[in-house]
Amino acid sequence: MPHEAGTVSYQESREVAEASRETDWTKPSFGKELFLGRLRLDLIDPWPQPDPIRAAKGDEFVKKLNAYVRSEVDGERIEREDRIPDEVFHGLARLGAFGMKIDENYGGLGLTNLDYARSLMLVGSVNPAIGALLSAHQSIGVPQPLKLFGTAEQKRRYLPRLAAGEVSAFLLTEPDVGSDPARLGTIAEPVEGGYRLNGVKLWATNGTVATLLVVMARVPKSEGRRGGITAFVVEGDSPGITIERRNGFMGLKGLENSVTRFHDVFVPADQMIGGEGRGLKIALTTLNTGRLSLPAMCVGAGKWCLNVARQWSAERVQWGRPVGDHEAIAQKLAFMAATTYGMETMLNLCCMLADDDRNDIRIEAALVKLYASEMGWKIADELVQIRGGRGYETAESLAARGERAVSTEQILRDMRINRIFEGSTEIMHLLIAREAVDAHLSVAGDIVDPKADLGRKAKAGARATAFYAKWLPGLAVGKGQNPNAFTAYGPLAHHLRFVERASRKLARSTFYGMSRWQARMEDREVFLGRIVDIGAELFAMAAVCVRANAERDARPEGMELADLFCRQAKVRAEALFTALWDNTDAVDAKAAKRILDGRYAWLEEGVVHPQGDEPWVATWQPGPSTGEDVRRRVPPPS
Numbered sequence: 001m002p003h004e005a006g007t008v009s010y011q012e013s014r015e016v017a018e019a020s021r022e023t024d025w026t027k028p029s030f031g032k033e034l035f036l037g038r039l040r041l042d043l044i045d046p047w048p049q050p051d052p053i054r055a056a057k058g059d060e061f062v063k064k065l066n067a068y069v070r071s072e073v074d075g076e077r078i079e080r081e082d083r084i085p086d087e088v089f090h091g092l093a094r095l096g097a098f099g100m101k102i103d104e105n106y107g108g109l110g111l112t113n114l115d116y117a118r119s120l121m122l123v124g125s126v127n128p129a130i131g132a133l134l135s136a137h138q139s140i141g142v143p144q145p146l147k148l149f150g151t152a153e154q155k156r157r158y159l160p161r162l163a164a165g166e167v168s169a170f171l172l173t174e175p176d177v178g179s180d181p182a183r184l185g186t187i188a189e190p191v192e193g194g195y196r197l198n199g200v201k202l203w204a205t206n207g208t209v210a211t212l213l214v215v216m217a218r219v220p221k222s223e224g225r226r227g228g229i230t231a232f233v234v235e236g237d238s239p240g241i242t243i244e245r246r247n248g249f250m251g252l253k254g255l256e257n258s259v260t261r262f263h264d265v266f267v268p269a270d271q272m273i274g275g276e277g278r279g280l281k282i283a284l285t286t287l288n289t290g291r292l293s294l295p296a297m298c299v300g301a302g303k304w305c306l307n308v309a310r311q312w313s314a315e316r317v318q319w320g321r322p323v324g325d326h327e328a329i330a331q332k333l334a335f336m337a338a339t340t341y342g343m344e345t346m347l348n349l350c351c352m353l354a355d356d357d358r359n360d361i362r363i364e365a366a367l368v369k370l371y372a373s374e375m376g377w378k379i380a381d382e383l384v385q386i387r388g389g390r391g392y393e394t395a396e397s398l399a400a401r402g403e404r405a406v407s408t409e410q411i412l413r414d415m416r417i418n419r420i421f422e423g424s425t426e427i428m429h430l431l432i433a434r435e436a437v438d439a440h441l442s443v444a445g446d447i448v449d450p451k452a453d454l455g456r457k458a459k460a461g462a463r464a465t466a467f468y469a470k471w472l473p474g475l476a477v478g479k480g481q482n483p484n485a486f487t488a489y490g491p492l493a494h495h496l497r498f499v500e501r502a503s504r505k506l507a508r509s510t511f512y513g514m515s516r517w518q519a520r521m522e523d524r525e526v527f528l529g530r531i532v533d534i535g536a537e538l539f540a541m542a543a544v545c546v547r548a549n550a551e552r553d554a555r556p557e558g559m560e561l562a563d564l565f566c567r568q569a570k571v572r573a574e575a576l577f578t579a580l581w582d583n584t585d586a587v588d589a590k591a592a593k594r595i596l597d598g599r600y601a602w603l604e605e606g607v608v609h610p611q612g613d614e615p616w617v618a619t620w621q622p623g624p625s626t627g628e629d630v631r632r633r634v635p636p637p638s
């Protein structure tokens with residue numbers, strides 16, 4: 001049955017999101033501690049070191065990949081023709097790039113997260129659509145959920161195919177399901193020997209070329225069956241699957257992104273991953289490390305932009321000086337260099353922590369996705385500004401006039417999506433904030449839960465008193481007030497003292513918010529967003545100080561970049577602290593209601609508005625496809 005919009009309440013959506021959370025914290029988490037006001041530098045210092053044997057293997061692969069993409073892949077052609085050529089699929093498969101994250105026993109390369117990120121950064125710098133292809137394939141596509149939740153038989157059956165170059169895709173989104181999976185309308189009806197899938201999936205990256213899919217579908221609840229959103233591995237060629245469309249976007253022109261229809265598609269029971277009702281938990285757990293691929297591409301973009309900005313700003317002379325000498329442009333260069341260093345540091349740290357598996361990195365990985373997608377976008381935007389009119393001109397047009405074909409406008413278009421997919425910025429704010437307030441909710445949750453009875457409230461009250469009696473006084477004083485603290489970090493010590501003080505202030509602010517708004521805290525999305533953004537700045541500051549200090553002898557300039565980054569981050573964090581209590585949030589929320597009611601609609605007069613009375617969100621009807629199958633079959637190499 002097609003899903004009817006409006007039938008899922010806010011409460012139900014929230015419950016689905018809550019049920020898919022991982023609630024256990026078995027390993028230490030730097031991020032969680034930071035939000036609780038405790039700077040646990042011991043969790044990231046000593047700076048992690050990659051295992052030398054695995055690192056050597058990674059280096060060898062990255063070297064080969066580098067040689068291949070430089071000599072054989074034409075990024076401009078992908079942009080011009082809106083597709084990645086067949087031979088690039090073959091070349092990447094030959095190198096093993098589709099199996100970077102797959103264990104060696106299944107024919108993959110078994111690379112570390114760090115080397116995987118380096119590889120994505122490299123291919124993404126030639127054309128980001130290649131990065132998206134490889135990352136959708138192995139960060140969210142079939143390999144990662146199977147690695148974490150698949151049976152031995154499923155791994156044996158599918159992973160060698162994927163490592164050899166078959167492409168996979170991840171299908172969660174539907175026309176009516178974006179950020180809110182509770183509305184999922186694709187049904188997996190239990191039948192003899194398996195399930196029958198019916199539904200329509202939107203925007204599946206790799207969907208037009210994939211031969212193996214992870215599909216999220218709802219198994220209806222029934223007698224003795226828990227049902228719920230469930231993950232399946234589905235053969236892309238199964239009867240009843242139609243690729244109805246290849247979608248086109250602002251950027252990522254080479255993306256093979258589909259509308260995929262399932263009509264009575266039979267999926268054998270042994271193709272379910274992890275059990276009925278476990279689909280969203282699987283998706284979220286997969287994303288813990290899966291989320292690192294997107295920031296890898298943002299870091300790559302930062303490096304690319306910095307390189308163009310540096311050369312151009314030194315060369316282009318206006319008003320008697322190179323533009324980089326004018327203060328307004330100089331500031332942008334400083335922002336680009338410092339932020340690229342900051343993003344790279346956060347990413348490398350998260351990858352290495354994931355590789356040595358000592359820490360829980362779910363908060364840190366989410367922070368780096370949020371931070372790198374926002375900052376990467378700003379960097380690309382600043383590059384367009386620095387390049388002036390040439391920043392707005394296409395590479396093709398520049399080349400036709402005899403100038404260097406630098407695709408600045410393309411990088412801006414390609415980068416924009418990062419703030420939307422794999423968790424939009426707004427959703428990332430909520431997701432991270434949920435973890436940041438978890439300590440409060442787990443001790444005091446029932447006090448603020450309107451559904452809790454008096455007995456539960458009293459018990460929660462006692463628990464909360466015990467927790468806060470111990471925790472709150474600890475937030476008043478700390479190492480950051482001692483001018484001799486963190487001296488091992490030399491000139492960066494004062495930044496760590498700031499981070500220590502600010503993390504306690506952040507925890508106190510979260511506590512004030514909790515006491516002030518109680519159960520309504522979750523509606524204070526902008527407040528929570530600022531709490532999370534401060535946490536991201538503090539995490540980044542701590543990371544750059546530890547890294548620069550660890551690399552001090554090998555790369556002394558890192559200390560300068562760390563200092564520069566921390567100075568800029570501190571200004572941003574302080575502005576966010578001020579805005580926590582001095583803002584227009586309440587009036588904005590009231591104004592938005594009036595805007596939605598049409599009170600100011602006259603302001604929109606005087607222009608031609610988009611025409612048409614088609615729905616904003618298309619509904620779909622179950623049944624066989626009426627359109628042509630636009631699947632792209634990448635032929636085997638000749």
Ligand SMILES: Cc1cc2nc3c(=O)[nH]c(=O)nc-3n(C[C@H](O)[C@H](O)[C@H](O)COP(=O)(O)OP(=O)(O)OC[C@H]3O[C@@H](n4cnc5c(N)ncnc54)[C@H](O)[C@@H]3O)c2cc1C
Nearest residue numbers: 170171172173177178179203204205420421422424426427
């Ligand atoms: C190029 C591209 C590739 C994609 N690849 C895949 C893929 O491979 N597989 C897949 O399953 N999906 C994919 N997607 C879908 C993508 O993950 C979604 O676009 C994303 O989850 C956001 O959903 P939505 O677009 O429906 O936005 P909506 O959920 O409609 O949101 C609209 C706006 O409201 C905000 N919003 C929503 N809920 C809240 C809230 N509670 N509080 C505050 N703000 C809120 C959002 O942040 C957004 O700004 C892709 C999309 C694109 C464009």
